[in-house]
Amino acid sequence: MAATSYSSSSSAAGAGGGSAAAATAAGLKTYFKTPEGRYKLQYEKAHSTAVLHYNHGGKTVSQLTVAYLKERSTGQGSTPSTPSSSSGMRSAAARLLGTGNGSRALSFVGGNGVSRAVSGSSRVGGTFGTSTSLGGSQAVANYDGKGAYIIYNSADTLFISDLNSQNKDPLKSIHFSNSNPLCHAFDSEAKEGHDLIIGMGSGDVYSMSLRQQLQEPGRKPVAAQHYNRGDKDGMSISSRCTSVAWVPECEGMFVVSHSDGNLYVYDKCRDGNTECTFPAIRDPAQLMVSHAKSSKSNPIARWHVCHGSINAISFSPDGAYLATVGRDGYLRVFDFSKEQLIFGGKSYYGALLCCTWSSDGKYLLTGGEDDLVQVWSMDDRKTVAWGEGHNSWVSGVAFDPYWSPPNADGTGENAVYRFGSVGQDTQLLLWDLAMDEIVVPLRHPSGGSPTFSSGSPAHWDSACPPTGILQPSPRMRHVPKLSPLVAHRVHADPLSGVVFSTESIVTICREGLIKIWARPGHSENNQQSNSSE
Numbered sequence: 001m002a003a004t005s006y007s008s009s010s011s012a013a014g015a016g017g018g019s020a021a022a023a024t025a026a027g028l029k030t031y032f033k034t035p036e037g038r039y040k041l042q043y044e045k046a047h048s049t050a051v052l053h054y055n056h057g058g059k060t061v062s063q064l065t066v067a068y069l070k071e072r073s074t075g076q077g078s079t080p081s082t083p084s085s086s087s088g089m090r091s092a093a094a095r096l097l098g099t100g101n102g103s104r105a106l107s108f109v110g111g112n113g114v115s116r117a118v119s120g121s122s123r124v125g126g127t128f129g130t131s132t133s134l135g136g137s138q139a140v141a142n143y144d145g146k147g148a149y150i151i152y153n154s155a156d157t158l159f160i161s162d163l164n165s166q167n168k169d170p171l172k173s174i175h176f177s178n179s180n181p182l183c184h185a186f187d188s189e190a191k192e193g194h195d196l197i198i199g200m201g202s203g204d205v206y207s208m209s210l211r212q213q214l215q216e217p218g219r220k221p222v223a224a225q226h227y228n229r230g231d232k233d234g235m236s237i238s239s240r241c242t243s244v245a246w247v248p249e250c251e252g253m254f255v256v257s258h259s260d261g262n263l264y265v266y267d268k269c270r271d272g273n274t275e276c277t278f279p280a281i282r283d284p285a286q287l288m289v290s291h292a293k294s295s296k297s298n299p300i301a302r303w304h305v306c307h308g309s310i311n312a313i314s315f316s317p318d319g320a321y322l323a324t325v326g327r328d329g330y331l332r333v334f335d336f337s338k339e340q341l342i343f344g345g346k347s348y349y350g351a352l353l354c355c356t357w358s359s360d361g362k363y364l365l366t367g368g369e370d371d372l373v374q375v376w377s378m379d380d381r382k383t384v385a386w387g388e389g390h391n392s393w394v395s396g397v398a399f400d401p402y403w404s405p406p407n408a409d410g411t412g413e414n415a416v417y418r419f420g421s422v423g424q425d426t427q428l429l430l431w432d433l434a435m436d437e438i439v440v441p442l443r444h445p446s447g448g449s450p451t452f453s454s455g456s457p458a459h460w461d462s463a464c465p466p467t468g469i470l471q472p473s474p475r476m477r478h479v480p481k482l483s484p485l486v487a488h489r490v491h492a493d494p495l496s497g498v499v500f501s502t503e504s505i506v507t508i509c510r511e512g513l514i515k516i517w518a519r520p521g522h523s524e525n526n527q528q529s530n531s532s533e
Helices: 017-025 089-097 210-215 522-532
Strands: 031-034 037-047 065-070 103-105 146-152 157-162 173-176 181-186 196-200 205-208 225-227 241-244 253-258 261-269 288-291 301-304 308-317 321-326 328-333 340-346 352-355 363-369 373-379 382-388 395-397 414-421 427-434 488-489 495-500 505-509 516-519
Touching: 031 488, 037 321, 065 181, 065 210, 065 495, 065 505, 089 301, 089 488, 146 181, 146 210, 157 210, 173 427, 181 241, 196 241, 196 253, 205 210, 261 308, 308 328, 321 352, 321 363, 328 352, 328 363, 328 373, 340 382, 352 395, 363 395, 373 395, 373 427, 414 495, 427 495
Parallel strands: 241 308, 308 352, 395 495
Antiparallel strands: 031 037, 037 516, 065 146, 103 288, 146 157, 157 173, 181 196, 196 205, 205 225, 241 253, 253 261, 261 301, 288 301, 308 321, 321 328, 328 340, 352 363, 363 373, 373 382, 395 414, 414 427, 427 488, 495 505, 505 516
8 A cells, every 4th residue: 555654853842851852862753744743752751770679580571551540439449349259240251151161172163343442531741630759669649530540561560650740750660579570451441449450470460459559658569369379279370471451341351361372261359369270281282262160260261272372362342352363473363252263364474473453343453573564354354454664573553543534434445544563673653544445355467366375265356264264374465565654763672562542652662661652733732731730
């Protein structure tokens, strides 16, 4: 797809204070241009290396979560609820995963669903409320109101910063003595209790209340539930956690993937210290789902997905489908409640490292070691476009649910999706995916027939490929190619994540430096708002 390339500028205008000076000194540019205007480096977030204790088991990669806390409802207690066997989650768990014993092979059937666009403001430099950086050692008064926070990990510590504040230092640091935190997820729709889950390098999992961590002093986790701890009888999961995700529309359930090709389903309302055993995996190459034998066990189910690491997982916005990407280079999409594989497809080369859903659940993005971004259609169950622009592995992808094209109705063949990708080449790339450029059936050239890389007929003009089957990658010349709208070097170190908010783009590098890029027109509004306070 042809696209206009918008160049970046090295001017330091628009970036806050030391952020602009540091960026300029490193040869980085502090804003970039898009058709809708100029994105400006607003400010940066970083942790002090003095508070880092120890890297358990080697160097870790910093990951990014943006959390939106809602205003506490009147009468809601300050202490999160504790697990209870009488929770209403019993019926939800039984409906989704059953209560049968033993294991069964994952069936292959057909079927026709990340990030949700969060309602309300996520104002950068706005007036959600102000707070003072306390180096993570003191409590900050009154966190009952709404707010937007950045959660990120480095070494053995989890950091929490205020997205709205220009203060570079984190509000809170949480130290883990047993292992390094590697991945985390926040549930903005949690009705009660714990809303933050953290996966560790040891395979342990923690859940806790974000609000309570902010309210309490000290650097230890407060009122946290510890799952899969190694000092109990029964199963002990020792492979490192690679990704965590809450199950949308299913209060209290979350999924954790691991480097051994397994993912586990948990219920936060069950005790995390109960004994749990699963049958041995007979064939590492076979897909298999096993359920806990006891109704009190946690985790409540194990999915053996692939031989090798599951690198990332993502739920469709409605929670109906679960996508996984792995070391074997395959994207797999499951019907989560039915525990059935819908479809899967392979990268062009190497492992897939990241995946995400569009806000309407119609499309998936993947990125990996082939330096490409692939767009997958849920309706067609195949790759419908691929993007070339990175010079190294693609480590993060995200749709922009807040962007809308000018003079477009956003429906049908007129729809345009904006998404971003970051890579180890230190670049942020922005892309526009126009439906009218990929919905046209691809006709094979005269005298030949489109083929998959395996040499079998591709049938691009026919119906969806067979369901439940992992498809090889199609030949690149038979799939529409995307070119990036913007390519901008945003960090000095390789990037690991990107998140879109209503008024900014947030990027993070492997070392834990975060940059907030204000959308066109918002940096001036934020400066006026701050000067009036």
